[in-house]
Amino acid sequence: MLEMIKKGDYSGLTYPRPQFVRQDNWSSLDGQWDFTYDNENIGEKERWFLDKSFTHKINVPYVYQSKLSGIGDAGEHNIIWYKRTFEMEQTNKRTFIHFEAVDYLTKVWLNGQFIGEHEGGHVPFSFELTDQLDAGSNKIVIRVEDKNSCAQIIGKQSWKDHNFLCWYTRTTGIWQSVWLEQVESFFIEEAKMTPNVDKGTIELEVYTNGDYIDGYLQVQVSYKGKSIRRSGMSIINDSAKLSIDVSMEEADFRVEYWTPDTPNLYDITFTLEDKEEQTDCVQSYFGMRKIDHKGRKVLLNNKEFYQKLILDQGYYGEGLLTPRSIDDLVNDLLKVKEMGFNGVRMHQKVADRRYMYLCDLLGVAMWAEVPSFFELNEKSINNALHETKKIIEKHYNHPSTIIYTLMNESWGINEVYENEKQQQFVNFLYQMAKLLDQTRLIIGNDGWEHTLTDILTIHDYTADHEVIRDKYKDFEEAVNGSPSSTSNRQNYSKGYKYNEEPIIISEYGGIAFHHDEDEESWGYGERLTSEEAVLQRLEDLTRAFMDLDYVSGICYTQLTDVEQEVNGLLDHNHDYKFDPQKIRAILNYKYNNGYIFE
Missing domain, CATH: 3.20.20.80 (Glycosidases)
Structure with a gap:
């Protein structure tokens, strides 16, 4: 990847979650959506999530205040709506929609049915769409409310009606990527990786959903294409905890450290099985890095x-x-x-x-x-x-x-x-x-x-x-x-x-x-x-x-x-x-x- 980037090839950076990759099971929802304002806050009462013509087009994930959204409106609109359709083939897999960041209060409907809501403008969140999904065309509708209250986490957004000092243009709505992902019924929800530089190990905590009979996790660690360790264990109480020795003779100091001068990264693959049949595979990486202080020194x-x-x-x-x-x-x-x-x-x-x-x-x-x-x-x-x-x-x-x-x-x-x-x-x-x-x-x-x-x-x-x-x-x-x-x-x-x-x-x-x-x-x-x-x-x-x-x-x-x-x-x-x-x-x-x- 580093060599590709040095050559100006950024194709490998399209995936929105590079440290937890299911490369073949996702699709982006970035791009043009229908869009409208709801200045009177009547959209939910009038059930705009069913059949409502929206007045604008917007380029997601740019907020309506930005020129790149295609709108560039400096006015204050606290409630906005998005709508688009997408195609989905009939499948037995579970389907999730991921929002990388939406400012601030988000509500989602799929095919007229309420999916869920999330409050918070800076962090990723997801909803499962499986039960509301149709084979063929599907319509997703999103309502976002952003009052820019001083009780919200707003960062450098101006809470006044103008920019001032070091506070800038407001951000309302979707401002990072939106994407779909499909997984099998038994899948990995989260993997925590904690390097232990002093022991030369990577400590793993892997969490799965509960839909399995005889779950087993396989882990493979490699460095620059060379396999270092394989390990595995049964899934118990929806999780597995492993400590893997990543030391190797080729390394000058037992492990390849991550530093700004030597940003060495190990590749790691998590493979999930149920009754010896693979149900999930996630590609990731980690760095062997320790940050600490001793007295006044970092x-x-x-x-x-x-x-x-x-x-x-x-x-x-x-x-x-x-x-x-x-x-x-x-x-x-x-x-x-x-x-x-x-x-x-x-x-x-x-x-x-x-x-x-x-x-x-x-x-x-x-x-x-x-x-x-x-x-x-x-x-x-x-x-x-x-x-x-x-x-x-x-x-x-x-x-x-x-x-x-x-x-x-x-x-x-x-x-x-x-x-x-x-x-x-x-x-x-x-x-x-x-x-x-x-x-x-x-x-x-x-x-x-x-x-x-x-x-x-x-x-x-x-x-x-x-x-x-x-x-x-x-x-x-x-x-x-x-x-x-x-x-x-x-x-x-x-x-x-x-x-x-x-x-x-x-x-x-x-x-x-x-x-x-x-x-x-x-x-x-x-x-x-x-x-x-x-x-x-x-x-x-x-x-x-x-x-x-x-x-x-x-x-x-x-x-x-x-x-x-x-x-x-x-x-x-x-x-x-x-x-x-x-x-x-x-x-x-x-x-x-x-x-x-x-």
């Missing part, structure tokens, strides 16, 4: 790992949150590597699974983040718990994902510095994430006012590198105080203090530069007017933070320009603003003996 596979990250908000011009094509995903990550970064902070968005796959394949460490709500109440608590759990499930098997960020800059918990309830909420999310995934580092509230956290992260957009050197020269004062001249927020909430966690400057820079200036665009600090001045400030700021020997990583804001925010190293079209080799030279000022791209 360790990757037990070696110090200095992170040189760039913040990626995942906006794609006329597609908004949806890439214009797979080329966008590939080209962005190749440029990340070309500029010398070894990771990305996916900010206030849950990435497409193909983006996550490319991070695994190309060697880009990734921070996953839960998009924010902006008002703490019972609804937002329930919404955050639901989507956080699903986000962790989505990322669990991806070796590139090394850190989860649960909250950002006290958004939605504005009084967390002193408010014990808000502190308890962050801590509850932190403990839940630790329960669900013990293999990653967790940041409770990124940027400032930390409670429980594995990393002290600081956001500092100070434009003067001498001010930075002065503010951070006293270690004790810096870590337990308020070193950021831009936020003036305390690093820790009241009752919490520094406890030898690694320290990462997880947002800095944000230097505004745009050839075609307009009054609405902005960035951090005084706007510069030349490429040379931008690169000089980038170098000065980067060196100032890298020279702090107690800091374990940095994250530059940001990868691309996004709407009114023009502080990207790439422009709105995702083209370079600056010579990537000059940026690479700046980043290679220090810490070049780690996992740096050469």
Whole structure:
């Protein structure tokens, strides 16, 4: 696959779930759908799911606010409907419809019969269609409601009637792929893969549905086409748990580690049988990767790992949150590597699974983040718990994902510095994430006012590198105080203090530069007017933070320009603003003996 991508062949990236592949049993429902608004909220009462003419055509998975949807409507429409037909042959198999992401409350009907509903705008969900499916033509109808309430998980979507500061165009409706999949009556529902680098094993938990008599699971692990191990066991209580030794003599250090510099991936095949007859086969992969910390140092596979990250908000011009094509995903990550970064902070968005796959394949460490709500109440608590759990499930098997960020800059918990309830909420999310995934580092509230956290992260957009050197020269004062001249927020909430966690400057820079200036665009600090001045400030700021020997990583804001925010190293079209080799030279000022791209 990597060689195909290097040659510009992305045909293998069409499958929407690259880490859990049933290649021959799926079909895409992306493309043109009928579409209409329901501004009076009368559609359900009038039973539009039966026989209703819709007024528009829309290109799924682009939201109606985007130009690539074919509509490009900036108006506010809280309730929308989709409709299309698809053909299905008569079969004994079970059929599911998968939604990768729909914002926000989704209801689905097939052939006039209600299928189910899902609440949450950023995570995948599925419904079974088998009992309502007809041989031949089938009509699916979808109603989506999105009030953009501050209790919803909305991330960077503006909850006002206009964009402002770092909040952007709203996203309403289907914004990631929709697809159909068929399986036999006995199939694999989930496979969790946990690498144990120290033992040289992969720990497997495989879960199936309950429709079997004598279920058995076969597992084959291979590396670059060579078989390493085969194993198997009976299905008991709808699951199987195995530990497989993946060490081999050919590897320099017993196993082939995943790092940004050496993104080695093992292939794994899960074959399910009932009464010795195959009923399911899933192709997947994993990486042998361990992320940990020892005192102030982050360790990757037990070696110090200095992170040189760039913040990626995942906006794609006329597609908004949806890439214009797979080329966008590939080209962005190749440029990340070309500029010398070894990771990305996916900010206030849950990435497409193909983006996550490319991070695994190309060697880009990734921070996953839960998009924010902006008002703490019972609804937002329930919404955050639901989507956080699903986000962790989505990322669990991806070796590139090394850190989860649960909250950002006290958004939605504005009084967390002193408010014990808000502190308890962050801590509850932190403990839940630790329960669900013990293999990653967790940041409770990124940027400032930390409670429980594995990393002290600081956001500092100070434009003067001498001010930075002065503010951070006293270690004790810096870590337990308020070193950021831009936020003036305390690093820790009241009752919490520094406890030898690694320290990462997880947002800095944000230097505004745009050839075609307009009054609405902005960035951090005084706007510069030349490429040379931008690169000089980038170098000065980067060196100032890298020279702090107690800091374990940095994250530059940001990868691309996004709407009114023009502080990207790439422009709105995702083209370079600056010579990537000059940026690479700046980043290679220090810490070049780690996992740096050469």
